[in-house]
Amino acid sequence: MSERPTTLGELRASGWVSRSVKDELRQNAIERIKAGEPLFDSVLGYEDTVLPQLENAILAGHDVIFLGERGQAKTRMIRSLTDLLDEWMPIVAGSEINDDPYGPVSKPARDLVAEMGDATPISWVHRDERYGEKLATPDTSIADLIGEVDPIKIAEGRHLSNEETIHFGLVPRTNRGIFAINELPDLAERIQVGLLNVLEERDVQIRGFKLRLPLDVLLFASANPDDYTNRGRLITPLKDRFGSQIRTHYPLTVATEVTIALQEARDLAVPGLEVRLPAYMTEIVAEFSQLARRNPHINQRSGVSVRLTVANLETLQANAMRRALQHGETIVVPRVSDLDALAASTIGKVEIETIEEGREGLVVEQILKAAVLGVFREHIAVENLREVVDSFDGDRLVNAGEDVSSADYVALLADIPALAPHITALTGGDTTPEVVASAVEFVLEGLHLSKRLNKDAVGARAQYRGRG
Structure with a gap:
């Protein structure tokens, strides 16, 4: 900080050039x-859909509104825009609204520059402090966004017409920065008008007092598509304020969903326990979310967030960890039998619409089965498992479930030799018992869902048997 100019005169001598926030982002981009x-x-x-549109909007100097359901990284993208701002920005020292030293807006800053000239003190604001956001709610007020008359300043003897009596709201305090409003249509119409005035007309009316306030703000907003297009939810002049409207979306592929989930999920590893995630298990979790977004029993207006995928991945690992601890195992590997635990982390994150009450669990179970079957078909051609299916002729029963140890699954390979090469292909040759156990359950469940084996519930266990 000591190397930067500390007075207006030093700032001029340094060659610093004032520019609008839109020009700043544009040039840095x-x-x-x-x-x-x-x-x-x-x-x-x-990379190929939303980001090119956002880059175009920045280069064009547009205010932007993102339309999309929850959990589509709208807020994250907006917050990441601060990386395109200059790292440090000079303001008139003590300014509440980041006054530009070359063109101060607030009366205290104007008076200070007029009085002290080149000796006016300068302070520096980091780019992270130049971002403001507000979640719009029906009770959001003009005072929250724009400002309000400060009764304490009135009590000190200042007149209502004195602009120094105003306590500024979030938008003025984000002057020369980026301001985001989430769920914009939830703002009351009169608040939308007030916001439009300060952004378009450059003036503010507070308690009948009109204040000219030429703010420099890059505006971003987010909205649910249904709310945004619903006539009457958003006043037309405010819609026109946005130069670009960008539609966001959920991950288009399972691979992308897996990558995001692995990036965002909490690391559950603890000393003494090693967590391993087979690719097919993470794919099942991601495929579950993808299928839920197309399921008629899921309310698609409320969306199926990527947060569901993340929460389910964490729950899957947690259930596997609990099972490993109970069996005294030190390597945690999720199995198909752990998927039952996902109901708890799913039902609260989606709106399930069923005719009969209490059938939410059944809907989740059906989607999970479809996810397992889809991933199974991606990894294994069921026709190649004919010898494994033939091994179940007669009275052979195979138990699976939380209370079945990894060693029991390993022993099954010796009992059904035809199963071994398929397990090796899934595990990549890893012979760790916990990894083998997970692969065995995956193959058995895949055969059941492919209608090659029968499956019976016996207490907390599942029993696989031939269909003869």
Whole structure:
């Protein structure tokens, strides 16, 4: 901080040039593009869809509204825009609204510059402090966003017409920065009008007092598509304020969903326990979310967030960890039998619509079965398992479940030799008992869902048997 100019005179001598926040983002974006650097590297799955549109909006200097269901990284993208701001920005020292030293807006800053000239003290604001956001709710007020008359300042003897009596809201305090409003249509119409005035007309009316306030703000907003297009939820002039409207989406592929989930999920490893996640198990969790987004029993207006995938992946690992601890195992590997635990982390995150009450668990179970079958078919051709199926002719029964140890599954390979090569292919040759156990359960469940084996519930266990 000591190397930066501390007075207005020093700032002028340094050659610092004032520019609008939109020009600042635009120029910094141009420099990154020239250098071949990505503008956004923390958001996955949007490389060919959303991000090019967002980059165009930045280069065009547009205010932007994101339309999309919950859990589509809208807020994360907006917050990441601060990386395109200059790291430090000079303001008139003590300014509440980040006054530009070359063109102060607030009366205290104007008076200070007029009085002290080149000796005006300068302070520096980090780019992280130039971002503000508000979740719009029906009770959001003008005072929250724009400001309100401060009764304490009135009590000190200042007149209502004195602009120094105003306690500024979030938008003015984000002057020369980025301001985001989440769920914009939830703002009351009169608040939308007030927001439009400060952003478009550049004036504020507070308790009948009109204040000219030429703010420099880049506005971002997010909204649910149904709310945004519903006539009357958003006033037309405010809609026109946005130069770009960008539609977000959920991950288009299972692979992308898996990558995001692994990136976002909490690391559950603890000393003495090693967590291993077979690829097919993470794919099942991701496929479950993908199928839920197309399921007629799931309310698609409320969406199926990627947060569901993350929560389910964490629950899957947690259940496997609990099972491993009970068996005295030190390697945690999720199995198909652990998928039953996902109901608890699913039902609260989606809106399940059924005719009969209490059937939410059945809907989750059906989607899980479809996910397991889909992933099974991706990994194994069921026709190649004919010898395994033939091994179940007669009275052979195979138990599976939480109370079956990994050693029991390993012993099964000696009992059914035809199973061994398929398990080796799934595990990549890993002979760790816990890894083998997971693969065995996956194959058995896949055969059942492919209608090659029968499955019976016996207490807490599942029993697989031939269909003869």
